[in-house]
Amino acid sequence: MYLNTENIIHPRADERKYKALELSNKLRIFLIHYPESEKAAASLAVGVGAALDPKTHAGTAHFLEHMLFQGSKKYPDESEYMDFMSDHGGYCNAFTTLTDTNFHFKCSNEALEEGLDRMAQFFVLPSFSADSAEKEVNAVDSEFNMSLQNDGWHFMNLL
Amino acid sequence: MRDHLLDFHEKWYSANIMTLAIISNHSIADMQTWATEYFQPIKNFDVQVPFLGEPEAFPPGQLSKVIKYIPIQDYDSLTLVWALPLSTDEKTKPLNYLMFLFGHEGDNSLLSYLKSEGLALSLFAGDEDQLDSFSLFKVVIVLSEKGLQNYQLVIEAVFEYAQMLERAGP
Numbered sequence: 001m002y003l004n005t006e007n008i009i010h011p012r013a014d015e016r017k018y019k020a021l022e023l024s025n026k027l028r029i030f031l032i033h034y035p036e037s038e039k040a041a042a043s044l045a046v047g048v049g050a051a052l053d054p055k056t057h058a059g060t061a062h063f064l065e066h067m068l069f070q071g072s073k074k075y076p077d078e079s080e081y082m083d084f085m086s087d088h089g090g091y092c093n094a095f096t097t098l099t100d101t102n103f104h105f106k107c108s109n110e111a112l113e114e115g116l117d118r119m120a121q122f123f124v125l126p127s128f129s130a131d132s133a134e135k136e137v138n139a140v141d142s143e144f145n146m147s148l149q150n151d152g153w154h155f156m157n158l159l
Numbered sequence: 160m161r162d163h164l165l166d167f168h169e170k171w172y173s174a175n176i177m178t179l180a181i182i183s184n185h186s187i188a189d190m191q192t193w194a195t196e197y198f199q200p201i202k203n204f205d206v207q208v209p210f211l212g213e214p215e216a217f218p219p220g221q222l223s224k225v226i227k228y229i230p231i232q233d234y235d236s237l238t239l240v241w242a243l244p245l246s247t248d249e250k251t252k253p254l255n256y257l258m259f260l261f262g263h264e265g266d267n268s269l270l271s272y273l274k275s276e277g278l279a280l281s282l283f284a285g286d287e288d289q290l291d292s293f294s295l296f297k298v299v300i301v302l303s304e305k306g307l308q309n310y311q312l313v314i315e316a317v318f319e320y321a322q323m324l325e326r327a328g329p
Contacts, residue, residue, distance in 0.1 A: 006187070019187045023195060025203035026175035031190045032182040040183030047176035051211050057163045064164050099211065109184045113193045116181070120197035123172055133161050 003028075039090060040112035042119060043104035051098040062096040063140055068103070069094070070132035072121035078132050081118050088115070174203040211292070217242045235307045239317055241296040243286070254286040254296055260324060261298050261317075269320045278306035278313050 008018040017033040050061045069092075070078045085092045090107030103122065107115045179198060181190050222242070230236075243254065261284035264270045273279035279300045286296040298317055300306070306313055 017187055019191065021191065023174070023199045025199055025201055026205070027198055027201060027203070028178045029191075029194050029198070030178070030180040031187050031194070032180070033185065033187045033190070034182055035184050037182060037184045040181070040185070042179065042181045044177060044179045046172060047178075047208055048171040052167075052171065052209075054163055054167070057160065060163050060167045063160075064167050067164060112181075112183050112185060112190075116193050117197045120201065123174075123177070123198075123201045126168070128161065128165060128168075130161060133164070137160075 037109065039106050040109045040115070041090075041104065041106040042112070042116060043102060044119060044123075045103075046101045047099070049097045049099045049101050059140065061101060063136065065094050065096045065101050065103070066136040066140055067128055067133060068122040068126050070129065070136060071127045072118075073125040073127055074121045075118055076127055078129070084111070084118060085115065090115075171206060171208075172201075173206040174198075174201040175205050176208060177201065217293070235302045235304075237300045237302055237306070237310050237313055239298045239300075239314065243294050243296050245292070245294050254294060256329065257296065257324075258284045258286060261320070269316065272320075273300065273306070273313060273316060276312070276316075277303055278309065278316075279303060280306075 004021045006017065006019045008020065010016070010018065015035065019031045020029070021031070022028050048061065050059070053060045069081060071080065075081065082092060085105050085107050088107040088111035090105060090111070092103075092105035094101070094103045096102075103119060105115055105119060179194060181194060183190060261269060262282065264282070270279065270282040273282065280303055281301045283299045284297065286294050300313060300317075302310065302313065
């Protein structure tokens with residue numbers, strides 16, 4: 001086992017409780033109990049990103065990030081996840097870097113368990129429907145067009 | 160294209176390279192129960208992420224360059240970028256230390272000097288790790304009209320500040 005401890009170094013004034021553990025499938029988890037917290041949140045990072053795109057298909061990692069939002073076998077409706085989060089006072093998003101793909105959401109404490117179930121299904125049994133793939137190509141393309149207005153990206157490209 | 164998607168997912172989306180963080184007002188025990196119930200079914204196939212430090216990003220000849228470009232957004236800035244070794248020392252965080260020094264905005268800071276000369280409006284310093292090979296340390300300076308005309312003076316000031324830090328030591 002990688003680690004399983006509640007003994008996390010933290011400031012004395014910090015009332016939160018912490019636990020780090022590893023599941024039997026080697027997924028590593030960090031839990032934070034914060035009694036005052038008005039909302040719950042979760043973030044899952046996958047340790048691969050755009051640096052591993054196939055050479056012939058740049059953008060695959062980012063496109064996959066988008067596609068995972070488009071429903072799972074258990075929750076097939078493609079807007080279900082986003083609607084669930086906004087119905088429970090929260091939101092969800094994701095991003096892809098060269099080395100990581102991150103998925104996160106925030107919602108009411110009461111909705112956390114159901115939220116976790118929905119997020120986990122991205123990775124357990126995603127549906128990858130061909131219909132929504134078509135739509136999401138356009139979504140990624142519009143993000144790209146938006147980024148053309150941002151000098152930060154041009155700067156990185158020049159470098 | 161959909162096949163590439165499925166391939167990527169099958170090849171890389173393995174539980175052994177995933178990390179999950181959860182925060183809420185629920186007890187640790189409850190969160191652990193849910194995390195285990197919902198995330199344990201994710202498949203693990205012990206994937207190994209390849210080392211991403213090759214090839215060298217800035218081989219000799221790629222450095223000591225000035226790049227000029229016309230921005231889309233309406234501001235003039237000067238960015239000095241250093242390609243440094245990865246900042247892996249968690250205890251001392253050397254690049255964080257430099258970030259605080261370069262980014263300081265009070266009396267006798269780099270920014271206060273540039274402002275007093277009418278060269279700059281604001282300044283930001285920071286670093287980002289790039290893949291497995293290096294870290295980019297950046298000092299970004301938003302220039303005044305005068306600063307843009309005399310950008311060499313701004314560069315000089317930054318390097319003089321860096322040399323002073325070197326002399327003074329940590």
